[in-house]
Amino acid sequence: MSDSYLPKPLDRSEIVYIAGHRGLVGSALWRHFESQGFSNLVGRSRSELDLLDRPAVFGFLEHTKPGVVVVAAAKVGGILANSTYPADFLSENLQIQVNLLDAALAARVPRLLFLGSSCIYPKFAAQPISESALLTGRLEPTNDAYAIAKIAGILQVQSVRRQHNLPWISAMPTNLYGPGDNFSPTGSHVLPALMMRYSDAVRTGSTNVTNWGSGSPRREFLHVDDMASACLHLLEKFDGPTQVNVGTGEDQTIAEIANVVADAVGYSGGTTWDSSKPDGTPQKLLDVSTLRSSGWSPSISLADGIASTVAWYQANSDSVRA
Template identity: 50%
Template sequence: MNKSTKIYIAGHRGMVGSAVWRALEREGHTNLIGKTSKELDLRDQNKVLDFIEHERPEIIIDAAAKVGGILANNDNPYPFLMENLQIQNNLIDAAHKLDVSKFIFLGSSCIYPKYAAQPLKEEYLLTDSLEPTNQWYAIAKIAGVKACEAIRKQYDKDFVSLMPTNLYGPNDNFDLQSSHVLPAMIRKFHEAKENNHAPVMLWGSGTPMREFLHVDDLAEAVLFAVESNLPEHLYNVGMGTDITIKMLAETIQKTVGHQGEIHWDSTKPDGTPRKLMDSSKLEQLGWKYKIDLEEGILRTYGWYLKN
Protein backbone atom coordinates (compact mmCIF):
# COMPACT_ATOMS: atom_id res chain seq x y z
CA MET A 1 0.00 0.00 0.00
CA ASN A 2 0.96 3.63 -0.54
CA LYS A 3 2.53 5.49 2.42
CA SER A 4 0.53 8.59 1.42
CA THR A 5 -2.83 6.76 1.74
CA LYS A 6 -5.11 8.95 3.86
CA ILE A 7 -5.81 7.27 7.22
CA TYR A 8 -8.25 8.66 9.79
CA ILE A 9 -7.59 7.54 13.38
CA ALA A 10 -10.68 8.10 15.55
CA GLY A 11 -9.58 8.63 19.16
CA HIS A 12 -6.02 9.59 18.14
CA ARG A 13 -5.33 11.30 21.48
CA GLY A 14 -6.16 8.25 23.62
CA MET A 15 -3.77 5.54 24.72
CA VAL A 16 -4.58 3.24 21.78
CA GLY A 17 -5.05 5.90 19.10
CA SER A 18 -1.83 7.73 19.97
CA ALA A 19 0.12 4.44 19.91
CA VAL A 20 -1.35 3.61 16.47
CA TRP A 21 -0.44 7.11 15.22
CA ARG A 22 3.17 6.65 16.43
CA ALA A 23 3.44 3.21 14.78
CA LEU A 24 2.10 4.45 11.43
CA GLU A 25 4.40 7.49 11.48
CA ARG A 26 7.38 5.29 12.31
CA GLU A 27 6.57 3.16 9.23
CA GLY A 28 6.57 6.27 7.04
CA HIS A 29 2.82 6.91 6.70
CA THR A 30 2.53 10.64 5.99
CA ASN A 31 -1.20 11.30 5.54
CA LEU A 32 -2.72 10.74 8.98
CA ILE A 33 -5.72 12.70 10.22
CA GLY A 34 -7.28 13.00 13.67
CA LYS A 35 -9.82 15.22 15.42
CA THR A 36 -10.21 15.84 19.14
CA SER A 37 -13.63 15.25 20.72
CA LYS A 38 -14.06 19.04 20.91
CA GLU A 39 -13.41 19.36 17.17
CA LEU A 40 -15.66 16.43 16.23
CA ASP A 41 -18.31 14.84 18.46
CA LEU A 42 -18.37 11.24 17.24
CA ARG A 43 -21.76 10.76 18.94
CA ASP A 44 -23.30 13.15 16.36
CA GLN A 45 -24.24 11.15 13.26
CA ASN A 46 -24.54 14.12 10.87
CA LYS A 47 -21.22 15.65 11.91
CA VAL A 48 -19.42 12.31 11.48
CA LEU A 49 -20.96 11.77 8.02
CA ASP A 50 -20.04 15.33 6.94
CA PHE A 51 -16.47 14.92 8.21
CA ILE A 52 -15.89 11.58 6.41
CA GLU A 53 -17.47 12.97 3.23
CA HIS A 54 -15.24 16.05 3.36
CA GLU A 55 -11.98 14.26 4.23
CA ARG A 56 -12.51 11.06 2.19
CA PRO A 57 -10.04 8.84 4.09
CA GLU A 58 -9.22 5.50 2.44
CA ILE A 59 -8.77 3.78 5.82
CA ILE A 60 -10.52 4.39 9.15
CA ILE A 61 -9.14 3.02 12.43
CA ASP A 62 -11.72 3.21 15.21
CA ALA A 63 -9.80 3.60 18.48
CA ALA A 64 -12.44 5.91 19.96
CA ALA A 65 -14.49 4.68 22.91
CA LYS A 66 -15.81 5.55 26.33
CA VAL A 67 -13.67 3.31 28.56
CA GLY A 68 -13.05 2.64 32.26
CA GLY A 69 -12.48 -0.02 34.89
CA ILE A 70 -14.94 -2.10 36.95
CA LEU A 71 -16.07 0.86 39.09
CA ALA A 72 -16.71 3.24 36.17
CA ASN A 73 -18.55 0.56 34.15
CA ASN A 74 -20.68 -0.52 37.11
CA ASP A 75 -21.67 3.03 38.10
CA ASN A 76 -22.37 4.37 34.58
CA PRO A 77 -24.12 1.61 32.61
CA TYR A 78 -26.14 3.82 30.25
CA PRO A 79 -23.32 6.01 28.85
CA PHE A 80 -21.03 2.97 28.55
CA LEU A 81 -23.67 1.29 26.40
CA MET A 82 -25.17 4.22 24.48
CA GLU A 83 -22.13 6.44 23.82
CA ASN A 84 -20.07 3.51 22.57
CA LEU A 85 -22.89 2.42 20.27
CA GLN A 86 -23.24 5.98 18.94
CA ILE A 87 -19.51 6.44 18.32
CA GLN A 88 -18.93 3.16 16.49
CA ASN A 89 -22.25 3.08 14.60
CA ASN A 90 -21.66 6.57 13.21
CA LEU A 91 -18.14 5.69 12.07
CA ILE A 92 -19.01 2.25 10.64
CA ASP A 93 -22.10 3.52 8.81
CA ALA A 94 -20.32 6.56 7.36
CA ALA A 95 -17.41 4.35 6.24
CA HIS A 96 -19.87 2.00 4.52
CA LYS A 97 -21.98 4.74 2.89
CA LEU A 98 -18.95 6.65 1.62
CA ASP A 99 -17.05 3.58 0.38
CA VAL A 100 -14.07 3.76 2.71
CA SER A 101 -11.89 0.88 1.50
CA LYS A 102 -10.74 -0.46 4.91
CA PHE A 103 -12.18 -0.17 8.41
CA ILE A 104 -10.41 -1.47 11.53
CA PHE A 105 -12.62 -1.74 14.61
CA LEU A 106 -10.96 -2.07 18.01
CA GLY A 107 -12.81 -3.77 20.84
CA SER A 108 -11.94 -5.60 24.02
CA SER A 109 -11.64 -9.11 25.46
CA CYS A 110 -14.71 -8.38 27.63
CA ILE A 111 -16.91 -9.28 24.63
CA TYR A 112 -16.42 -12.96 25.53
CA PRO A 113 -18.59 -14.84 28.05
CA LYS A 114 -17.63 -14.61 31.73
CA TYR A 115 -17.10 -18.38 32.12
CA ALA A 116 -15.89 -19.25 28.61
CA ALA A 117 -13.23 -21.96 28.27
CA GLN A 118 -9.64 -20.65 28.42
CA PRO A 119 -7.85 -19.47 26.39
CA LEU A 120 -10.60 -17.45 24.68
CA LYS A 121 -11.09 -18.23 21.00
CA GLU A 122 -12.89 -15.97 18.55
CA GLU A 123 -15.66 -18.56 18.05
CA TYR A 124 -16.67 -18.34 21.75
CA LEU A 125 -18.41 -15.00 21.08
CA LEU A 126 -22.11 -15.07 22.09
CA THR A 127 -21.99 -18.63 23.48
CA ASP A 128 -22.88 -17.65 27.11
CA SER A 129 -23.60 -14.71 29.44
CA LEU A 130 -21.24 -11.77 30.02
CA GLU A 131 -19.49 -10.42 33.13
CA PRO A 132 -22.29 -8.31 34.75
CA THR A 133 -20.07 -5.37 35.82
CA ASN A 134 -19.01 -4.45 32.27
CA GLN A 135 -21.76 -6.02 30.16
CA TRP A 136 -22.91 -2.58 28.93
CA TYR A 137 -19.55 -1.83 27.30
CA ALA A 138 -19.26 -5.43 26.08
CA ILE A 139 -22.67 -5.37 24.37
CA ALA A 140 -21.76 -2.16 22.53
CA LYS A 141 -18.49 -3.70 21.34
CA ILE A 142 -20.21 -6.94 20.28
CA ALA A 143 -22.60 -4.83 18.17
CA GLY A 144 -19.57 -3.21 16.50
CA VAL A 145 -18.00 -6.58 15.72
CA LYS A 146 -21.28 -7.83 14.27
CA ALA A 147 -21.79 -4.65 12.20
CA CYS A 148 -18.33 -5.07 10.63
CA GLU A 149 -19.00 -8.77 10.04
CA ALA A 150 -22.36 -7.98 8.40
CA ILE A 151 -20.82 -5.39 6.04
CA ARG A 152 -18.05 -7.84 5.16
CA LYS A 153 -20.56 -10.62 4.51
CA GLN A 154 -23.12 -8.60 2.55
CA TYR A 155 -20.88 -6.15 0.65
CA ASP A 156 -17.50 -7.94 0.66
CA LYS A 157 -15.73 -4.94 2.18
CA ASP A 158 -12.47 -5.07 4.15
CA PHE A 159 -13.96 -4.36 7.60
CA VAL A 160 -12.05 -6.18 10.36
CA SER A 161 -12.26 -6.27 14.19
CA LEU A 162 -9.26 -6.61 16.50
CA MET A 163 -9.98 -7.60 20.12
CA PRO A 164 -7.04 -6.76 22.39
CA THR A 165 -6.55 -8.14 25.86
CA ASN A 166 -6.01 -5.71 28.80
CA LEU A 167 -3.87 -2.85 27.52
CA TYR A 168 -1.45 -0.53 29.30
CA GLY A 169 1.33 1.90 28.38
CA PRO A 170 1.98 5.58 27.62
CA ASN A 171 -1.09 7.89 27.75
CA ASP A 172 -2.95 5.43 29.99
CA ASN A 173 -5.53 6.73 32.46
CA PHE A 174 -4.13 6.85 36.00
CA ASP A 175 -7.27 8.30 37.63
CA LEU A 176 -8.16 6.06 40.58
CA GLN A 177 -11.92 6.43 40.03
CA SER A 178 -11.97 5.40 36.37
CA SER A 179 -8.72 3.59 35.54
CA HIS A 180 -7.99 -0.06 34.86
CA VAL A 181 -6.10 -2.26 37.30
CA LEU A 182 -2.49 -1.88 36.09
CA PRO A 183 -2.26 1.95 35.91
CA ALA A 184 -4.24 2.24 39.16
CA MET A 185 -1.67 0.01 40.89
CA ILE A 186 1.24 2.04 39.50
CA ARG A 187 -0.25 5.20 40.96
CA LYS A 188 -1.19 3.60 44.29
CA PHE A 189 2.25 2.09 44.86
CA HIS A 190 4.03 5.29 43.78
CA GLU A 191 1.96 7.50 46.10
CA ALA A 192 2.40 5.02 48.98
CA LYS A 193 6.18 5.01 48.39
CA GLU A 194 6.19 8.83 48.54
CA ASN A 195 4.15 8.58 51.75
CA ASN A 196 6.87 6.72 53.73
CA HIS A 197 6.02 3.34 52.17
CA ALA A 198 2.47 3.36 53.57
CA PRO A 199 0.37 0.18 53.17
CA VAL A 200 -1.51 -0.20 49.88
CA MET A 201 -5.14 -1.37 49.79
CA LEU A 202 -6.14 -3.25 46.63
CA TRP A 203 -9.52 -4.50 45.42
CA GLY A 204 -10.68 -8.11 45.58
CA SER A 205 -8.84 -11.28 46.52
CA GLY A 206 -5.85 -11.03 44.15
CA THR A 207 -6.66 -14.48 42.71
CA PRO A 208 -8.15 -13.61 39.25
CA MET A 209 -5.83 -14.22 36.31
CA ARG A 210 -5.26 -11.45 33.77
CA GLU A 211 -3.32 -11.09 30.54
CA PHE A 212 -1.74 -7.73 29.69
CA LEU A 213 -0.45 -6.33 26.40
CA HIS A 214 1.65 -3.20 25.93
CA VAL A 215 -0.25 -0.74 23.75
CA ASP A 216 2.71 -0.45 21.33
CA ASP A 217 2.30 -4.17 20.56
CA LEU A 218 -1.39 -3.60 19.78
CA ALA A 219 -0.36 -0.70 17.53
CA GLU A 220 1.90 -3.10 15.62
CA ALA A 221 -1.11 -5.43 15.18
CA VAL A 222 -3.14 -2.51 13.78
CA LEU A 223 -0.27 -1.66 11.43
CA PHE A 224 -0.24 -5.31 10.35
CA ALA A 225 -4.00 -5.12 9.65
CA VAL A 226 -3.55 -1.86 7.70
CA GLU A 227 -0.90 -3.39 5.45
CA SER A 228 -2.54 -6.84 5.02
CA ASN A 229 -5.82 -8.22 3.73
CA LEU A 230 -6.85 -10.35 6.68
CA PRO A 231 -9.01 -13.32 5.62
CA GLU A 232 -11.45 -13.28 8.58
CA HIS A 233 -13.52 -10.61 10.34
CA LEU A 234 -12.36 -11.07 13.98
CA TYR A 235 -8.93 -11.51 15.58
CA ASN A 236 -7.78 -11.66 19.19
CA VAL A 237 -4.65 -9.68 20.08
CA GLY A 238 -2.75 -10.74 23.20
CA MET A 239 0.44 -12.22 24.66
CA GLY A 240 -0.93 -15.71 25.29
CA THR A 241 0.21 -15.76 28.95
CA ASP A 242 -1.46 -14.42 32.10
CA ILE A 243 -0.64 -13.81 35.78
CA THR A 244 -2.67 -13.43 38.98
CA ILE A 245 -3.59 -9.92 40.12
CA LYS A 246 -1.51 -10.66 43.25
CA MET A 247 1.57 -11.39 41.09
CA LEU A 248 0.88 -8.23 39.08
CA ALA A 249 0.75 -6.20 42.30
CA GLU A 250 4.06 -7.66 43.49
CA THR A 251 5.72 -6.97 40.11
CA ILE A 252 4.54 -3.34 40.14
CA GLN A 253 5.51 -2.93 43.81
CA LYS A 254 9.04 -4.11 42.98
CA THR A 255 9.29 -1.88 39.88
CA VAL A 256 8.11 1.20 41.80
CA GLY A 257 10.31 0.43 44.84
CA HIS A 258 7.50 0.42 47.42
CA GLN A 259 8.48 -1.45 50.60
CA GLY A 260 5.22 -1.33 52.60
CA GLU A 261 2.47 -3.91 53.04
CA ILE A 262 -0.25 -4.90 50.58
CA HIS A 263 -3.79 -5.37 51.94
CA TRP A 264 -6.62 -6.96 49.93
CA ASP A 265 -10.23 -5.74 50.30
CA SER A 266 -12.18 -8.95 49.66
CA THR A 267 -15.52 -7.10 49.95
CA LYS A 268 -14.78 -5.59 46.50
CA PRO A 269 -15.57 -7.50 43.28
CA ASP A 270 -12.96 -9.58 41.47
CA GLY A 271 -14.63 -9.47 38.05
CA THR A 272 -14.15 -12.37 35.65
CA PRO A 273 -12.01 -15.16 37.22
CA ARG A 274 -9.77 -15.54 34.17
CA LYS A 275 -9.41 -13.87 30.78
CA LEU A 276 -6.64 -15.38 28.68
CA MET A 277 -6.89 -14.93 24.93
CA ASP A 278 -5.94 -17.31 22.15
CA SER A 279 -4.23 -15.02 19.62
CA SER A 280 -2.95 -17.85 17.44
CA LYS A 281 -5.06 -16.83 14.39
CA LEU A 282 -3.26 -13.50 14.08
CA GLU A 283 0.12 -15.01 15.05
CA GLN A 284 -0.17 -17.60 12.26
CA LEU A 285 -0.56 -14.72 9.80
CA GLY A 286 2.63 -13.05 11.04
CA TRP A 287 2.02 -10.75 14.04
CA LYS A 288 3.47 -11.42 17.50
CA TYR A 289 3.98 -9.31 20.62
CA LYS A 290 7.50 -8.05 21.45
CA ILE A 291 7.34 -6.33 24.88
CA ASP A 292 7.23 -8.63 27.91
CA LEU A 293 5.28 -7.57 31.01
CA GLU A 294 8.17 -6.58 33.31
CA GLU A 295 9.78 -4.45 30.59
CA GLY A 296 6.40 -2.92 29.75
CA ILE A 297 5.64 -2.01 33.38
CA LEU A 298 9.10 -0.44 33.72
CA ARG A 299 8.51 1.68 30.59
CA THR A 300 5.02 2.67 31.75
CA TYR A 301 6.23 3.69 35.21
CA GLY A 302 8.94 5.78 33.53
CA TRP A 303 6.27 7.48 31.41
CA TYR A 304 4.11 8.07 34.50
CA LEU A 305 7.00 9.75 36.36
CA LYS A 306 7.71 12.06 33.38
CA ASN A 307 4.07 13.00 32.91
Protein backbone atom coordinates in the same frame (compact mmCIF):
# COMPACT_ATOMS: atom_id res chain seq x y z
CA MET B 1 -12.18 -13.19 2.69
CA SER B 2 -13.89 -10.44 0.76
CA ASP B 3 -14.23 -11.16 -2.92
CA SER B 4 -11.32 -9.81 -4.99
CA TYR B 5 -9.43 -8.44 -1.96
CA LEU B 6 -6.00 -9.69 -0.99
CA PRO B 7 -4.24 -8.11 2.02
CA LYS B 8 -1.21 -6.09 0.98
CA PRO B 9 1.13 -3.39 2.30
CA LEU B 10 -0.65 -0.08 2.72
CA ASP B 11 0.39 2.91 0.64
CA ARG B 12 2.33 5.15 3.05
CA SER B 13 0.84 8.24 1.36
CA GLU B 14 -2.73 6.98 1.87
CA ILE B 15 -5.05 9.11 4.02
CA VAL B 16 -5.43 7.21 7.32
CA TYR B 17 -8.04 8.46 9.79
CA ILE B 18 -7.47 7.32 13.38
CA ALA B 19 -10.66 7.91 15.34
CA GLY B 20 -9.75 8.50 18.98
CA HIS B 21 -6.14 9.46 18.20
CA ARG B 22 -5.59 11.10 21.59
CA GLY B 23 -6.56 8.07 23.68
CA LEU B 24 -4.35 5.27 24.94
CA VAL B 25 -4.69 3.12 21.81
CA GLY B 26 -5.18 5.93 19.30
CA SER B 27 -2.04 7.80 20.34
CA ALA B 28 -0.02 4.57 20.13
CA LEU B 29 -1.44 3.93 16.66
CA TRP B 30 -0.46 7.44 15.61
CA ARG B 31 3.11 6.96 16.89
CA HIS B 32 3.47 3.58 15.21
CA PHE B 33 2.00 4.58 11.84
CA GLU B 34 4.19 7.68 11.83
CA SER B 35 7.28 5.58 12.63
CA GLN B 36 6.39 3.29 9.72
CA GLY B 37 6.43 6.15 7.22
CA PHE B 38 2.76 7.12 6.94
CA SER B 39 2.68 10.76 5.89
CA ASN B 40 -1.02 11.52 5.72
CA LEU B 41 -2.45 10.71 9.15
CA VAL B 42 -5.68 12.45 10.15
CA GLY B 43 -7.09 12.88 13.64
CA ARG B 44 -9.69 15.11 15.24
CA SER B 45 -10.10 15.98 18.90
CA ARG B 46 -13.55 15.86 20.51
CA SER B 47 -13.80 19.66 20.29
CA GLU B 48 -13.06 19.48 16.56
CA LEU B 49 -15.36 16.53 15.79
CA ASP B 50 -17.96 15.20 18.22
CA LEU B 51 -18.42 11.55 17.24
CA LEU B 52 -21.89 11.60 18.83
CA ASP B 53 -22.90 14.19 16.20
CA ARG B 54 -24.01 11.95 13.31
CA PRO B 55 -24.28 14.63 10.57
CA ALA B 56 -20.84 15.99 11.54
CA VAL B 57 -19.27 12.53 11.29
CA PHE B 58 -20.84 11.92 7.87
CA GLY B 59 -19.67 15.32 6.64
CA PHE B 60 -16.14 14.78 7.92
CA LEU B 61 -15.63 11.40 6.23
CA GLU B 62 -17.27 12.53 3.01
CA HIS B 63 -14.89 15.50 2.86
CA THR B 64 -11.73 13.69 4.06
CA LYS B 65 -12.10 10.55 1.92
CA PRO B 66 -9.69 8.33 3.86
CA GLY B 67 -8.42 5.11 2.36
CA VAL B 68 -8.08 3.55 5.80
CA VAL B 69 -10.07 4.12 9.00
CA VAL B 70 -9.09 2.74 12.41
CA VAL B 71 -11.89 2.97 14.98
CA ALA B 72 -10.08 3.41 18.30
CA ALA B 73 -12.57 5.90 19.74
CA ALA B 74 -14.64 4.67 22.68
CA LYS B 75 -15.91 5.55 26.13
CA VAL B 76 -13.80 3.33 28.41
CA GLY B 77 -13.26 2.74 32.11
CA GLY B 78 -12.53 0.17 34.80
CA ILE B 79 -14.86 -2.03 36.87
CA LEU B 80 -16.17 0.85 39.01
CA ALA B 81 -16.98 3.13 36.08
CA ASN B 82 -18.54 0.35 33.99
CA SER B 83 -20.74 -0.93 36.82
CA THR B 84 -21.78 2.58 37.93
CA TYR B 85 -22.64 4.05 34.51
CA PRO B 86 -23.74 1.11 32.31
CA ALA B 87 -26.33 3.15 30.39
CA ASP B 88 -23.71 5.75 29.46
CA PHE B 89 -21.23 3.10 28.33
CA LEU B 90 -23.85 1.32 26.21
CA SER B 91 -25.42 4.38 24.63
CA GLU B 92 -22.30 6.43 23.89
CA ASN B 93 -20.30 3.54 22.47
CA LEU B 94 -23.17 2.42 20.26
CA GLN B 95 -23.60 5.96 18.94
CA ILE B 96 -19.87 6.44 18.29
CA GLN B 97 -19.61 3.12 16.44
CA VAL B 98 -22.78 3.39 14.39
CA ASN B 99 -21.98 6.96 13.34
CA LEU B 100 -18.43 6.07 12.28
CA LEU B 101 -19.25 2.78 10.56
CA ASP B 102 -22.32 4.13 8.76
CA ALA B 103 -20.39 7.21 7.61
CA ALA B 104 -17.46 5.05 6.49
CA LEU B 105 -19.85 2.90 4.50
CA ALA B 106 -21.45 5.95 2.90
CA ALA B 107 -17.95 7.15 1.94
CA ARG B 108 -17.06 3.62 0.72
CA VAL B 109 -13.91 3.53 2.84
CA PRO B 110 -11.99 0.59 1.37
CA ARG B 111 -10.21 -0.67 4.50
CA LEU B 112 -11.40 -0.33 8.10
CA LEU B 113 -10.24 -1.81 11.41
CA PHE B 114 -12.68 -1.81 14.32
CA LEU B 115 -11.16 -2.18 17.78
CA GLY B 116 -13.12 -3.94 20.47
CA SER B 117 -12.18 -5.54 23.78
CA SER B 118 -11.69 -9.02 25.20
CA CYS B 119 -14.63 -8.35 27.56
CA ILE B 120 -16.90 -9.36 24.66
CA TYR B 121 -16.40 -13.00 25.62
CA PRO B 122 -18.49 -14.96 28.16
CA LYS B 123 -17.45 -14.68 31.80
CA PHE B 124 -16.80 -18.41 32.09
CA ALA B 125 -15.48 -19.08 28.60
CA ALA B 126 -13.01 -21.95 28.26
CA GLN B 127 -9.42 -20.73 28.62
CA PRO B 128 -7.63 -19.64 26.55
CA ILE B 129 -10.55 -17.90 24.84
CA SER B 130 -10.83 -18.51 21.10
CA GLU B 131 -12.62 -16.23 18.68
CA SER B 132 -15.36 -18.86 18.34
CA ALA B 133 -16.40 -18.29 21.98
CA LEU B 134 -18.25 -15.11 21.00
CA LEU B 135 -21.97 -15.22 21.96
CA THR B 136 -21.74 -18.64 23.61
CA GLY B 137 -22.47 -17.60 27.22
CA ARG B 138 -23.31 -14.88 29.73
CA LEU B 139 -21.09 -11.83 30.07
CA GLU B 140 -19.33 -10.47 33.15
CA PRO B 141 -22.06 -8.34 34.84
CA THR B 142 -19.72 -5.49 35.81
CA ASN B 143 -19.05 -4.55 32.17
CA ASP B 144 -21.82 -6.26 30.19
CA ALA B 145 -23.20 -2.99 28.78
CA TYR B 146 -19.82 -1.99 27.32
CA ALA B 147 -19.33 -5.53 26.02
CA ILE B 148 -22.71 -5.54 24.25
CA ALA B 149 -21.80 -2.29 22.50
CA LYS B 150 -18.53 -3.79 21.28
CA ILE B 151 -20.26 -6.99 20.14
CA ALA B 152 -22.64 -4.82 18.11
CA GLY B 153 -19.63 -3.21 16.44
CA ILE B 154 -18.17 -6.59 15.50
CA LEU B 155 -21.48 -7.69 14.00
CA GLN B 156 -21.82 -4.44 12.07
CA VAL B 157 -18.39 -4.97 10.53
CA GLN B 158 -19.32 -8.55 9.64
CA SER B 159 -22.63 -7.36 8.18
CA VAL B 160 -20.91 -4.75 6.00
CA ARG B 161 -18.62 -7.47 4.71
CA ARG B 162 -21.58 -9.69 3.81
CA GLN B 163 -23.87 -7.05 2.37
CA HIS B 164 -21.43 -4.58 0.80
CA ASN B 165 -18.34 -6.73 0.15
CA LEU B 166 -15.93 -4.32 1.83
CA PRO B 167 -12.80 -5.83 3.48
CA TRP B 168 -13.37 -4.46 6.97
CA ILE B 169 -11.94 -6.31 9.97
CA SER B 170 -12.11 -6.31 13.78
CA ALA B 171 -9.40 -6.77 16.41
CA MET B 172 -10.07 -7.69 20.05
CA PRO B 173 -7.19 -6.68 22.32
CA THR B 174 -6.57 -8.08 25.75
CA ASN B 175 -6.01 -5.68 28.69
CA LEU B 176 -3.85 -2.82 27.45
CA TYR B 177 -1.50 -0.46 29.27
CA GLY B 178 1.20 2.07 28.47
CA PRO B 179 1.89 5.80 28.12
CA GLY B 180 -1.27 7.87 27.78
CA ASP B 181 -3.38 5.58 29.97
CA ASN B 182 -6.23 6.83 32.16
CA PHE B 183 -4.99 7.41 35.72
CA SER B 184 -8.30 8.57 37.17
CA PRO B 185 -8.82 7.35 40.77
CA THR B 186 -12.36 6.22 39.86
CA GLY B 187 -12.12 5.43 36.13
CA SER B 188 -8.78 3.69 35.65
CA HIS B 189 -8.14 0.06 34.82
CA VAL B 190 -6.21 -2.21 37.14
CA LEU B 191 -2.62 -1.53 36.03
CA PRO B 192 -2.68 2.28 36.20
CA ALA B 193 -4.59 1.99 39.49
CA LEU B 194 -1.79 -0.18 40.89
CA MET B 195 0.85 2.22 39.58
CA MET B 196 -0.86 5.15 41.29
CA ARG B 197 -1.26 3.34 44.61
CA TYR B 198 2.29 2.09 44.85
CA SER B 199 3.78 5.36 43.59
CA ASP B 200 1.73 7.30 46.15
CA ALA B 201 2.89 4.92 48.89
CA VAL B 202 6.53 5.56 48.01
CA ARG B 203 5.94 9.32 47.84
CA THR B 204 4.15 9.47 51.21
CA GLY B 205 6.29 6.87 52.97
CA SER B 206 3.32 4.54 53.54
CA THR B 207 4.17 0.97 54.56
CA ASN B 208 0.94 -0.65 53.35
CA VAL B 209 -1.08 -0.61 50.12
CA THR B 210 -4.66 -1.90 49.89
CA ASN B 211 -5.77 -3.30 46.54
CA TRP B 212 -9.23 -4.32 45.33
CA GLY B 213 -10.38 -7.93 45.36
CA SER B 214 -8.56 -11.09 46.35
CA GLY B 215 -5.58 -10.79 43.99
CA SER B 216 -6.31 -14.26 42.60
CA PRO B 217 -7.93 -13.47 39.20
CA ARG B 218 -5.58 -14.01 36.29
CA ARG B 219 -5.08 -11.31 33.67
CA GLU B 220 -3.21 -10.95 30.41
CA PHE B 221 -1.65 -7.58 29.61
CA LEU B 222 -0.33 -6.19 26.33
CA HIS B 223 1.69 -3.01 25.94
CA VAL B 224 -0.18 -0.53 23.79
CA ASP B 225 2.80 -0.10 21.43
CA ASP B 226 2.61 -3.83 20.67
CA MET B 227 -1.13 -3.40 20.09
CA ALA B 228 -0.47 -0.65 17.55
CA SER B 229 2.05 -2.87 15.77
CA ALA B 230 -0.50 -5.70 15.63
CA CYS B 231 -3.14 -3.39 14.12
CA LEU B 232 -0.94 -2.36 11.21
CA HIS B 233 0.08 -5.99 10.74
CA LEU B 234 -3.56 -7.07 10.51
CA LEU B 235 -4.42 -4.31 8.06
CA GLU B 236 -1.60 -5.48 5.80
CA LYS B 237 -1.72 -9.25 6.34
CA PHE B 238 -5.24 -10.33 7.32
CA ASP B 239 -8.71 -10.36 5.86
CA GLY B 240 -11.59 -12.41 7.23
CA PRO B 241 -15.02 -12.17 8.84
CA THR B 242 -14.08 -13.23 12.36
CA GLN B 243 -12.68 -10.86 14.96
CA VAL B 244 -8.99 -11.45 15.73
CA ASN B 245 -7.73 -11.75 19.30
CA VAL B 246 -4.68 -9.61 20.08
CA GLY B 247 -2.59 -10.45 23.12
CA THR B 248 0.46 -12.22 24.46
CA GLY B 249 -1.10 -15.61 25.18
CA GLU B 250 0.27 -15.48 28.75
CA ASP B 251 -1.31 -14.35 32.03
CA GLN B 252 -0.47 -13.76 35.70
CA THR B 253 -2.49 -13.28 38.88
CA ILE B 254 -3.30 -9.72 39.88
CA ALA B 255 -1.18 -10.30 43.00
CA GLU B 256 1.81 -11.25 40.84
CA ILE B 257 1.28 -8.20 38.65
CA ALA B 258 1.05 -6.00 41.75
CA ASN B 259 4.46 -7.29 42.83
CA VAL B 260 5.95 -6.33 39.45
CA VAL B 261 4.49 -2.81 39.83
CA ALA B 262 5.76 -2.53 43.41
CA ASP B 263 9.26 -3.47 42.27
CA ALA B 264 9.11 -0.99 39.39
CA VAL B 265 8.28 1.94 41.70
CA GLY B 266 10.66 0.84 44.44
CA TYR B 267 8.01 -0.01 47.02
CA SER B 268 9.08 -2.42 49.77
CA GLY B 269 6.08 -2.29 52.16
CA GLY B 270 3.17 -4.68 52.59
CA THR B 271 0.06 -5.26 50.49
CA THR B 272 -3.49 -5.94 51.77
CA TRP B 273 -6.30 -7.28 49.59
CA ASP B 274 -9.87 -6.01 50.14
CA SER B 275 -11.99 -9.02 49.21
CA SER B 276 -15.20 -7.01 49.70
CA LYS B 277 -14.43 -5.34 46.35
CA PRO B 278 -15.27 -7.19 43.10
CA ASP B 279 -12.74 -9.44 41.40
CA GLY B 280 -14.44 -9.45 38.01
CA THR B 281 -13.89 -12.37 35.65
CA PRO B 282 -11.74 -15.10 37.30
CA GLN B 283 -9.55 -15.52 34.24
CA LYS B 284 -9.36 -13.85 30.86
CA LEU B 285 -6.64 -15.28 28.64
CA LEU B 286 -6.92 -15.02 24.88
CA ASP B 287 -6.13 -17.70 22.35
CA VAL B 288 -3.92 -15.72 19.97
CA SER B 289 -3.19 -18.54 17.53
CA THR B 290 -4.96 -16.74 14.65
CA LEU B 291 -2.74 -13.69 15.07
CA ARG B 292 0.42 -15.75 15.64
CA SER B 293 -0.26 -17.82 12.53
CA SER B 294 -0.41 -14.61 10.49
CA GLY B 295 3.18 -13.85 11.52
CA TRP B 296 2.91 -11.43 14.46
CA SER B 297 4.12 -11.73 18.05
CA PRO B 298 4.64 -9.15 20.83
CA SER B 299 8.07 -7.65 21.50
CA ILE B 300 7.67 -5.92 24.90
CA SER B 301 7.86 -8.05 28.06
CA LEU B 302 5.49 -7.29 30.94
CA ALA B 303 8.34 -6.32 33.30
CA ASP B 304 9.91 -3.97 30.74
CA GLY B 305 6.54 -2.53 29.75
CA ILE B 306 5.50 -1.85 33.34
CA ALA B 307 8.88 -0.29 34.15
CA SER B 308 8.73 2.07 31.17
CA THR B 309 5.09 2.97 31.88
CA VAL B 310 5.85 3.70 35.54
CA ALA B 311 8.72 5.95 34.40
CA TRP B 312 6.36 7.75 32.01
CA TYR B 313 3.70 8.14 34.73
CA GLN B 314 6.15 9.54 37.25
CA ALA B 315 7.54 11.98 34.70
CA ASN B 316 4.05 13.14 33.68
CA SER B 317 2.09 12.78 36.95
CA ASP B 318 1.05 16.44 36.90
CA SER B 319 -0.56 16.19 33.47
CA VAL B 320 -1.73 12.58 33.05
CA ARG B 321 -5.22 11.86 31.76
CA ALA B 322 -7.64 11.47 34.64
